[in-house]
Amino acid sequence: MPTSSRNWPAPAKLNLFLHINGRRQDGYHELQSLFQFVDHCDQLHFRARRDDGITLSPAIDGVANDDNLIVRAARLLQRHCDCPFGADIELEKVLPMGGGLGGGSSNAATTLVALNRLWQLNLSEDELAELGLSLGADVPVFVRGLAAVADGVGEILRPVEIDQPWYLVVAPNVAVSTAEIFQAPELTRNSPKLAQPELRPSQWHNDCVGAVIQRYGQVANALGWLIQYAPSQMTGTGSCIFGTFSSQEEALVALADLPDEWRGFVARGCNRSPLLDRALQP
Numbered sequence: 147m148p149t150s151s152r153n154w155p156a157p158a159k160l161n162l163f164l165h166i167n168g169r170r171q172d173g174y175h176e177l178q179s180l181f182q183f184v185d186h187c188d189q190l191h192f193r194a195r196r197d198d199g200i201t202l203s204p205a206i207d208g209v210a211n212d213d214n215l216i217v218r219a220a221r222l223l224q225r226h227c228d229c230p231f232g233a234d235i236e237l238e239k240v241l242p243m244g245g246g247l248g249g250g251s252s253n254a255a256t257t258l259v260a261l262n263r264l265w266q267l268n269l270s271e272d273e274l275a276e277l278g279l280s281l282g283a284d285v286p287v288f289v290r291g292l293a294a295v296a297d298g299v300g301e302i303l304r305p306v307e308i309d310q311p312w313y314l315v316v317a318p319n320v321a322v323s324t325a326e327i328f329q330a331p332e333l334t335r336n337s338p339k340l341a342q343p344e345l346r347p348s349q350w351h352n353d354c355v356g357a358v359i360q361r362y363g364q365v366a367n368a369l370g371w372l373i374q375y376a377p378s379q380m381t382g383t384g385s386c387i388f389g390t391f392s393s394q395e396e397a398l399v400a401l402a403d404l405p406d407e408w409r410g411f412v413a414r415g416c417n418r419s420p421l422l423d424r425a426l427q428p
């Protein structure tokens with residue numbers, strides 16, 4: 147067994163649209179969403195252990211290692227396969243957390259894919275995606291690594307080829323509760339299901355944005371600022387927003403003006419996740 151495997155990317159995702167089509171008996175929402183990756187990534191490094199210990203360093207402030215989706219993904223895989231080995235995992239975190247960029251879900255997916263390789267478990271992509279779903283709704287799309295339209299409650303994925311523009315992603319200094327937004331009484335829950343929505347950018351919108359900007363003034367302010375530079379939208383249930391640019395230069399010009407109170411980065415949209423490219427290498 148190889149002893150270590152380094153430089154596994156865990157990219158962010160954007161929800162280019164998020165349409166809510168209805169509410170089910172169990173409270174979950176029927177939705178349609180378009181996921182695309184960006185080439186802005188956390189990095190993970192793995193070293194195999196001969197005992198079954200799982201360590202993660204550095205820990206994330208405010209998240210106990212036992213709750214960290216990386217450790218949870220590693221333990222889940224270990225249990226599922228009766229694997230006797232463990233791993234020392236190193237995390238270089240650059241993605242803002244709790245902002246709708248899916249960083250935690252992406253970390254979990256990268257851990258599943260990398261340890262499946264390092265521990266020589268030979269699980270299929272379908273098995274990894276199914277394991278991932280038990281960790282979070284957004285883990286499967288990161289495991290599969292292709293831009294996709296999601297349907298159902300987000301679990302049905304259909305890969306799509308779409309434009310790969312440049313984005314300026316802005317993280318307002320606030321965390322939005324996904325559960326709170328989905329419970330908002332005024333939420334639009336009757337957007338029509340669209341056939342091939344990926345072909346109709348003029349209809350792309352985010353049904354959660356109204357409820358978010360009403361409750362979180364920072365998101366409203368950030369959107370008001372970004373929209374001066376480019377067409378802009380919120381990802382997931384926020385708080386991050388993104389502007390869409392046709393060149394890196396234009397996105398960087400806007401980033402240079404970003405008010406100090408917010409963080410931001412410029413990244414390219416990718417229909418193929420950087421994780422898939424890494425998985426082709428030894």
Ligand SMILES: C[C@](O)(CO)[C@H](O)COP(=O)(O)OP(=O)(O)OC[C@H]1O[C@@H](n2ccc(N)nc2=O)[C@H](O)[C@@H]1O
Nearest residue numbers: 161173174175177282283284299300324325328382383
């Ligand atoms: C909507 C997205 O942000 C799109 O990327 C994600 O699918 C949400 O993913 P997540 O944060 O992992 O969400 P979960 O932990 O599954 O759900 C958080 C909460 O959002 C609500 N929720 C989520 C997904 C869905 N289809 N309907 C819902 O009503 C539920 O109240 C749930 O308690």
Ligand SMILES: Nc1ncnc2c1ncn2[C@@H]1O[C@H](COP(=O)(O)OP(=O)(O)OP(=O)(O)O)[C@@H](O)[C@H]1O
Nearest residue numbers: 214215243244245246247248249250251253284382
């Ligand atoms: N490895 C991890 N990286 C980031 N957050 C983690 C991790 N493990 C557990 N968490 C917890 O998960 C929460 C959500 O993190 P994440 O970055 O995935 O949010 P998000 O981008 O809003 O996700 P989503 O788009 O799925 O709602 C964090 O606030 C943190 O408490």
